[in-house]
Every structure is written in structure tokens, then in C-alpha cells.
Amino acid sequence: MSGVAQSARDDTVVPTEPRALLRRHGLRCTPGRLQIVALFAASARHLSVAEAWEELSRSGPPVHPTTVYRTLETLTAVGLTYAVHGPGATRYCVPGEPHHHFVCQDCGEVEGLAHERLREAVGRIEELTGLRPDASGSLLVYGRCPECGG
Structure with missing residues (x-):
């Protein structure tokens, strides 16, 4: 280190x-x-x-x-x-590069998603709903991972 x-x-x-x-x-x-x-x-x-x-x-x-x-x-x-x-x-x-999170609703696995990959989608969500990521800049997305049938 x-x-x-x-x-x-x-x-x-x-x-x-x-x-x-x-x-x-x-x-x-x-x-x-x-x-x-x-x-x-x-x-x-x-x-x-x-x-x-x-x-x-x-x-x-x-x-x-x-x-x-x-x-x-x-x-x-x-x-x-x-x-x-x-x-x-x-x-x-630990906080590192800012990222969003995907959480599998079945197994609970968490995966980090780079801000860049979701920039447009997050902007559109904010525009349509007025909802914004939390203070850390993180958005939590729920779904199913590939192993659970996603």
C-alpha cells in the first residue's frame, strides 16, 4: 500500500x-x-x-x-x-471511485456500477421523477444477477 x-x-x-x-x-x-x-x-x-x-x-x-x-x-x-x-x-x-450499486433481490450479491455507465440513465431518472442519488452520489438498483436468472 x-x-x-x-x-x-x-x-x-x-x-x-x-x-x-x-x-x-x-x-x-x-x-x-x-x-x-x-x-x-x-x-x-x-x-x-x-x-x-x-x-x-x-x-x-x-x-x-x-x-x-x-x-x-x-x-x-x-x-x-x-x-x-x-x-x-x-x-x-470502502469509498473509492464514485459508483452506483446493483443488488440481486434473490442472493443479495452487490456489484459496483461505474458512474459513467449510468450517467445518462441517472440524469433521465432525475428529470422524470425528481429523485436523486443519496449524499454519496450512489444509486441503488435492484434486480436479479445472471446466476439467479437475471
């Missing part, structure tokens, strides 16, 4: 090293938090608490599932992660 990254929203430099991220948000650097932040910073996937716990169990010292849950709630509250709610388990991911 390089330690810093350019913010997708403006020209500020954002730390990417877990310890620096936690400190920047006023959080203590506990071993569990450091492991969880490192996992999410390295993962491009949207993980549930159970999936994060399984990944952590395979890769290092054990972290209790309750610690994973509470840590993700804390990280989401300060903006270090965000939660995608849908059918099934809530999925978490």
Missing part, C-alpha cells in the same frame, strides 16, 4: 494506510480495527460481516464476529466504509 491516494471527489490527498485512516477519523488503532481496515482497503468486493470475518479468520489472528460487526458500524458512522442494504446481509465497502 502506498500510504496516500488522491480523493475521487476533489484534489485532497487521503491516507490509505490503515493506521493513518483510523487516526484521521479520530479512532483508536486497535488490532481488530487495523485488520478490518486493511481487509477492506485491499478488497474490491462488497463484503458482509460474515464474509469479512471468514476472510480475516483465514489471513491472521482471530477476530471475534461481534468485533467485525461493531467495527464496521463504527467505520460506517465516520465514513471510512459505507453500507449497502438489500435483501440478505448488509454489505460493506
Whole structure:
């Protein structure tokens, strides 16, 4: 990990090293938090608490599932992660390039969709309905993934 990254929203430099991220948000650097932040910073996937716990169990010292849950709630509250709610388990991911989310109504799988791929459609939705993406710029789209018959 390089330690810093350019913010997708403006020209500020954002730390990417877990310890620096936690400190920047006023959080203590506990071993569990450091492991969880490192996992999410390295993962491009949207993980549930159970999936994060399984990944952590395979890769290092054990972290209790309750610690994973509470840590993700804390990280989401300060903006270090965000939660995608849908059918099934809530999925978490770190903010990166702005993107929308597709949630499978059957299996709950979450996939990120690049803003560019939906720019025209989102503009048309706003025009027709007056509805806009949330504060993060994310729109949540529900449907069925290819594996579930979409």
C-alpha cells in the first residue's frame, strides 16, 4: 500500500494506510480495527460481516464476529466504509471511485456500477421523477444477477 491516494471527489490527498485512516477519523488503532481496515482497503468486493470475518479468520489472528460487526458500524458512522442494504446481509465497502450499486433481490450479491455507465440513465431518472442519488452520489438498483436468472 502506498500510504496516500488522491480523493475521487476533489484534489485532497487521503491516507490509505490503515493506521493513518483510523487516526484521521479520530479512532483508536486497535488490532481488530487495523485488520478490518486493511481487509477492506485491499478488497474490491462488497463484503458482509460474515464474509469479512471468514476472510480475516483465514489471513491472521482471530477476530471475534461481534468485533467485525461493531467495527464496521463504527467505520460506517465516520465514513471510512459505507453500507449497502438489500435483501440478505448488509454489505460493506470502502469509498473509492464514485459508483452506483446493483443488488440481486434473490442472493443479495452487490456489484459496483461505474458512474459513467449510468450517467445518462441517472440524469433521465432525475428529470422524470425528481429523485436523486443519496449524499454519496450512489444509486441503488435492484434486480436479479445472471446466476439467479437475471
